[in-house]
Amino acid sequence: VALLELEIPTLLREQELPDAAPATRALGAELEDSEACGRWSNAHNISFPHTESPNLAPPPVVSPIVPSAPPSAPFVGEFVFSYMVATVFMCLLLLGFWAYKLPSDRGSSIASNENSRGRTVFGEDSPHDRPAPVFVGHITGIAGAKWSDEPNYIAPMGVRVALGRTYKIKSGLLEITYHSGAKVILEGPCTYKVESVAGGFLERGKLTARIIHQGPAASAAGAKPQAVFIVHTPTAVVTDLGTEFGVEVDENGDTTSYVFEGKIVVKAGIRGFGDSGIREVQLGAGESVMVGRVRETHHNSTKTETVHFTHPTTPPKFVLVFPRLKRNYLDLADIVAGGDGFGDARDRGIDAVNGRVVLSQPRDMSVLSGLHGDTRYHAVNELPFVDGVFIPDGGEGPVQITSAGHASSDFVDTNNRTWNLIWAGQIVTEYTPKRTVSCWLGNANYAGRRHSVLTMASNKGITFDLDAIRRKFPDVRLVRFTAVAGNTEMRSANPQAPRVSADLWVFVDGSLRFNKTDINSADDGFVVDIPLAPSERFLTLATTDAGNGHSFDWTIFGDPRLKIISKINDRTSGIHETQPSHAASGKEGAPIK
Template sequence: MFNSKYEKKQFGLKVLKLLEGWAGRDEFEEVQDTLRESPEARALYKKYVNVYSTLKEINISSIPKIDDELAEKIIEAEKRAPAIRKCRQEKEKQGCLIEDVHYDIPKRQYSKSSVIAFVLSAAAMLAIVLILTFADRTNQSIRAAVVEDALNAQFSDSSVSFSSGDSIWANNKVSLSEGYIELKTPNDVLITVEAPAEFDLSKQSDLQLDYGRIYAKVGDQGIGFTVHTDNMRLIDLGTEFGVYKDKKGWTEAHMIKGKAAFISGNSWLKKAKRELTKGKALGISNANSDAVEINPDPEEFVRSINSKFKAVWRGQETLDLADMVGGGNGLGTGKYKSGIVTIKGEYSDDIKEFESVTTEYEDYLAVDSLPFIDGVFMPDGGRGPVKVSSQGHTFSGLPDTNVRYRVGVLNGAYHPRSGKVLPHVMTLQGVKQRYPETSAIYIHPEQGVTFDLEKIRGIVPNFRMSRFTAKFGLSDSIFNDAVFAEPEKWQDKSGFKSIVCDMQVLVDGKLRFEVNNQTPVDKPVDFDIRLNPKDRFLTICSFVPMGKGAGNAGLAMPLFVNPKLHLDSLK
């Protein structure tokens, strides 16, 4: 791939600039193209990164950037250097004779890259002096990162505030007292910080963490990104990782993906280097220079935030639809025993609004108060095709029903007071479906709810929803006399097949799954539905077809247990 030593040297300098955070977009793309095309370049790249990380291991400060004007001056100074004087030793034991020796200095051509390489290798002492003199002043003018998002962020200095698009400058200490902040460096490193935390970026590729929790997702351009504490350094080799540091000196590093060099010890004489790989975690205290293996906890760190939806994602692999019915974002922020009043198309956390029974019919109602709920409807096919989305999707496969339902779709397996039925936690096969251990949507027959998958995708960027899973069943708490103001006195619950309910799952108005004639004594049905990236609306509904149920539709208590959307990384 390399046709000359010059090309190889140029490639090495570009890699160094990338690692040091000096490279521009064009240089980054040139390195990327070279790596794609050349096995030789990829091998060299690995060597450069290993050398770079080894130098960082002994805590050598970064070499300051040398500009073109300085390079030209060095070349000219060398050309104009005076003749040297040569010392000649006589055979006899005589004193050293000094004589003038004139050398014709040929006009040689120097490339800028050769001069820079020469300075980097031969002028180390000069570099140290320059670092001590100028590094802080230079770095303070470097935009080390840009704020991507902030959620409930408060800072120790009340005069400080950051919002999306604001710059974080090098060597400026940031003390986050509450909330979360998400940063992105020019080198494609996404950093999420959780309060309380104090940190600063010395440049685009180095973060000093005094205390707190940070999570870093490092792109290809950011390889070599380093997190420092007072007792360890973690040098990235293409990873996702979390670092925690408390105020007493205990530090943890959790590797989520890829690998990194973990360098422990607060003295260069007592440093140890280990490789930290996916699924592993190390901890170290100030009192000990040796790191110890600890149990990894992938969900300890906030990986991304979304202030629009008030979402704090810690790496959960599913989103909870019941939580969204309760006004949440699928990550546990919803309220138990709250939901959607179907006849109004509105969210409510007043349980009394869910106690009445109605026979009123309304066409599809959009639920504007909940960001991830598209709308609610009554699945009565006796009136013709039923509208099941705000975009006009209809479904003609629904039966005629008597449109008699308890008003609302609830977050939780909780039955409100209604008629002679007392408020209670419902059961499936005799087991109480308690919140929050069990997630559930209670959706009494003749009701349906549609979720907006497009909006839900915005909660966790760079992930796709691959599946929808849940368990459908009818509560058998109706066989418990204690839940009735006037006990029903069931003689033989196994004989009560008259309490039946059907359910359907639709995607964009098309049937994907259904259950017919479910009863309280039947085993709940598990289902798993594949979702495509272009699927927009997910609908669930329950109903009792006309002629079924022998008038006992009011005792059917359908539950969708653990209704989850499963997340897969786009990469």
């Protein structure tokens, strides 16, 4: 009954039948009022009298008894619930990023916006559709290369050489080594495009190529066979047949080819006009040919352009060996010891009396005492960079100091006597017990591993042939001679001993450039820094005894070096030099303290 009492008014109210009888609607309203009153009276324990209806007896009012239920407890704690919400949020966020990065049509959607990636031409392929670059080699050498400053040219980044890449250099050298083994040296100004895995297009400049073909043994070992190397130019096609050759293209596009070793085939033909009328010639070692343009005018006044072969009177000069300077100086001590100046050879010397090379110091040092010269200049034939040696003695008149006849009258009278050798390293005066000549000047021991020294007891001279060095290293320029020179004798430490002193001399082509006289260990060392001109040929170092005898004079040249720069870039090479001495910051001729 209670359930019916609660549901009837609601049912009548929700349905609101339009055709319901007025009595029915009145009954629903009355029942609804009775419901409200019943609930309020039950809540406040108040009874209301029922009004009587003329047609219907008032229904009994029964209040429903609804038991009060306790509030339900949450299924998780507040902290755990918050943590779960945050976790779900982060998962959704990561899912959104993933959906942004990896949709299959993202490339096309980006490409559809022409301004978003710089696309300005209708129909241009999307960057995502371009093939990956193919690398055919590496840049294995750069010497003073300056990239083109053309506004539309972008200098390459990295050392890998990609197919289709164009290299434009204003000056200097660039070496490319292909994966096939071919080495190409580009000499600026030059424009070269990598067109294949074994060749390219030389638009302008000089190119030297060396191709090493794999032999049967290499092929059997699993190496890939060497492909031919082809160089295209505006007027020719140069194909190697296992060789070393050079190609030069001038501003007009004319091509000159020269073979150093092996053979090449040169085909004449203007690039872009097909192969009609192409002629070819095969060249061997020492042969050269030039392919030039010829403009012809026909009877109907039409002009055509063809190419023809000529033999140049003077083949162009090419760089065959890429210059790789080990350091930016030549060590004269290494040269005296038999090296080329770039090494660290030591413990060899020259007998200044006769020019003979000495490979080791004798155990009996008495054989090197009291040596007497013959007033002659002696060539050192065993050392290509040493012109000769001599015993300076002003008492006999002018002393010859070069093979070209340069002489000096500046030396004192030395009685033409000396002792020991011109030695690259430290001289041993006694073996039992072992005693050596001191090589200390200032705070530096020039017999140490970070330095070098030429030990020259007084009354000796040595001349270096600078032209011979230039011929050996044509890509470098000799710019100056530097050293720290002094007398390391120890006799002056005894105030009762007679005075010991010596003189130092440096000549260039017979002209005196540096001189310090009457010096001993109290004077420490002197910085020598002498510029060298390209036309100067001879560098002479000499010591004399200051007129008081040669005993105990231990004169040395510490870190004797010829500073060099590369002719290619005309600046100091990038090889870091080991800080040799105080000469780096000292003033020429000034003592170091």
